[in-house]
Amino acid sequence: MVIQSYQDQAEQLLKEYALADPVMPYISIIGGIFACKMVYDLTQFISIIQFKSYSSLSKLQRTEWNNRAMSTVHAVFITIMSLYLVFWSDLYSDDQLTGPVTLQSSPVSTFVLGVSVGYFLADLGMIFWFYPDLGGLEYVVHHLLSVVSVAYTMLTGEAQLYTYMVLISETTTPGINLRWYLDIAGMKRSKAYVINGVVIFFSWLVARILLFIYLFYHIYLHYEQVRQIQSFGLFLVAVVPLVLAMMNLMWFAKIFKGLKKTLAKRQ
Template identity: 25%
Template sequence: MDLFNQLILVISVTSFLSFQWLFHRVSPWVSTRVSPGFLRLADKQKVEWNSRTVSTLHALVVGLFCLYILLFDDAINEDPVWGDPTLVKINVGVTTGYLISDLLLIFYYWKAIGDKFFVVHHLAALYAYYYVLGQGMLPYFANFRLLAEFSTPCVNQRWFFEVLGYPKSSRPNIANGMAMAVVFFLVRIAVMPLYYSRMWSVYDTDAFYRVPPGGRAAWIISSICLDVMNVMWMHKIARGCYKVMRSARRHKVGTQENGKTD
């Protein structure tokens, strides 16, 4: 193993340990001081609260680094299959540590945060990232997938509002719900044509055939699996957003007809 790959291994292990520490120590300590409602939660809710807090932090760190790479890393933009993967490997190393950490927590606290779809999601991502970290292939596509992390903070905030008892028709909830639907659509659904058109542009090229069959399977199958789940989640989010907007509109109409507020 060369020096750089040793560094990536250290980054992944450090990431794993850091996210475990954030889950078990930092999140409970900060949450009790920032949100008094945290102390009133049931034990299972506290587990999910800490999990989502860590998830939000990971999404912000990795998402911003991903955007920087996408905008300024000319090497992977010019050669999406075999371009210099240095920065992408660092970002994927951080995400790999997080995914393994989150899988461990999911299995250990299955009754609180167990979700088969998240297990499939994490395993599919780890399978694909194995080829990125091990052989440096497909850096553009691996990095592009991380754009999806920008939707995570709004998704988590929705749960925080719900567990703290915010009415669905409250302004913070509605604003976050709208932001969640828009951001989720932009970074997970609207980008699909761009992603798959770029994939098609390298199909049947020398660069494509240099990728071993296992790497191609990881690239194509994991992409399809993740996007099927993204469409399913988008459908749920859109339905939830529509119901909240209808509820808020009815509340507003009722208030105007009564001539008073509650």
């Protein structure tokens, strides 16, 4: 009971002071960029010591190695926070009496979105700098849509629920990055590579296909509340998930073909 009391007091202080400042969203963006830089540098430092093959990679491969570690850390962070806020917390519950679910937000949810904006800005900067080696046009479109929509919902507090639903799709990122690491390590014929492909297929199906269907269904059920969002926010809710869903289907088709090809070689 005593520990719980101290925890409640700490959370209350955090909400009232650290997260209540008007400049907090911008601080969280800077924090997200700084965290990306820290993870990038730590990955480089640790990889030189722990992985002998790291030094034999080309400069571009080492850059992508560090970049993928950065994206993996962000994916784990944002997936955990998104799952908690969407499914376990009562912030976006229909039982809330404080207004439409599409207008619900909190200092914590806004702070987390700021960190994510920081990541997308940092990663987008690297994509532009090394274009097209770290990602082609589809990655640029994906990150631009992410920056605009996440920044908007962070600053206005509108449609945060749908933003977090879309961000749950980042749960597939660690598996995609692991596949690249296995490939670069010459393990394409290993059992781990096959298992990784199967995991990617099912995680993509759940997080980027089925979850998006649920998102569209939720928008349909709460259409009257969605209409209360400002015009630009309403445009983002209507367009961004649809564009991302189309991109997800395109990538899913490639994943399915790749998995079939890998399994055929194993027979």
